[in-house]
Amino acid sequence: METKLTISALILEYFQQHPKRPLQHGEVVDWVEEQYLQAYGKKPRDTWRGIRQLHQQGKLIKVDKGLYMYDPDHIANPILEEFTPDQKQAILERDGYRCVVCGLGEADGVDLQIDHIRPKDKGGLATLENGQTLCTKHNLLKKNYGQTETGKRLFINFYRIAVDEDDEEMIQFFTEVLQVYDKHSVDTHIEWKPVTR
Numbered sequence: 251m252e253t254k255l256t257i258s259a260l261i262l263e264y265f266q267q268h269p270k271r272p273l274q275h276g277e278v279v280d281w282v283e284e285q286y287l288q289a290y291g292k293k294p295r296d297t298w299r300g301i302r303q304l305h306q307q308g309k310l311i312k313v314d315k316g317l318y319m320y321d322p323d324h325i326a327n328p329i330l331e332e333f334t335p336d337q338k339q340a341i342l343e344r345d346g347y348r349c350v351v352c353g354l355g356e357a358d359g360v361d362l363q364i365d366h367i368r369p370k371d372k373g374g375l376a377t378l379e380n381g382q383t384l385c386t387k388h389n390l391l392k393k394n395y396g397q398t399e400t401g402k403r404l405f406i407n408f409y410r411i412a413v414d415e416d417d418e419e420m421i422q423f424f425t426e427v428l429q430v431y432d433k434h435s436v437d438t439h440i441e442w443k444p445v446t447r
């Protein structure tokens with residue numbers, strides 16, 4: 251539909267005026283609605299959906315929840331997102347041919363994969379710094395349950411509050427929760443140590 255195209259053109263125009271800068275979704279919606287109102291005398295509907303569609307079409311990078319960015323270099327070079335065989339080899343060598351989470355390697359019977367630390371759909375590129383070696387299990391865990399990181403950070407925060415409050419029962423509770431993360435090697439890159447009191 252023509253109207254839809256216009257909204258999406260307005261969204262893209264605003265992003266193109268601020269290249270390589272993460273923009274809050276609300277700021278974009280306000281500007282687009284203002285332009286649209288001036289042109290047609292009515293407010294457009296679902297502008298935010300237009301932003302999401304542009305992201306799905308690969309024209310905008312999602313930086314965070316509600317935060318999008320237009321990067322002409324990124325759009326022009328989608329190939330930069332994929333690791334080359336040489337890069338994969340270099341990352342494997344750097345990581346000692348082991349999963350950086352559990353430390354297992356092919357000798358232990360696990361398959362190794364090269365993962366984008368910052369995911370591709372969030373603007374992560376294929377650079378050595380953004381690559382890491384993961385076993386299939388930890389790669390899937392990261393892809394499917396990326397939010398476990400948020401969970402662990404939340405529990406660490408709760409734990410700190412309990413320590414501050416000197417709340418023995420909750421200190422014990424959060425300690426045990428965090429020990430479960432350690433036991434299953436989930437999100438081991440987020441460090442947590444019991445406070446000595």
Ligand SMILES: [Zn+2]
Pocket residue numbers: 349350351352353354384385386387388
């Ligand atoms: Zn692993």
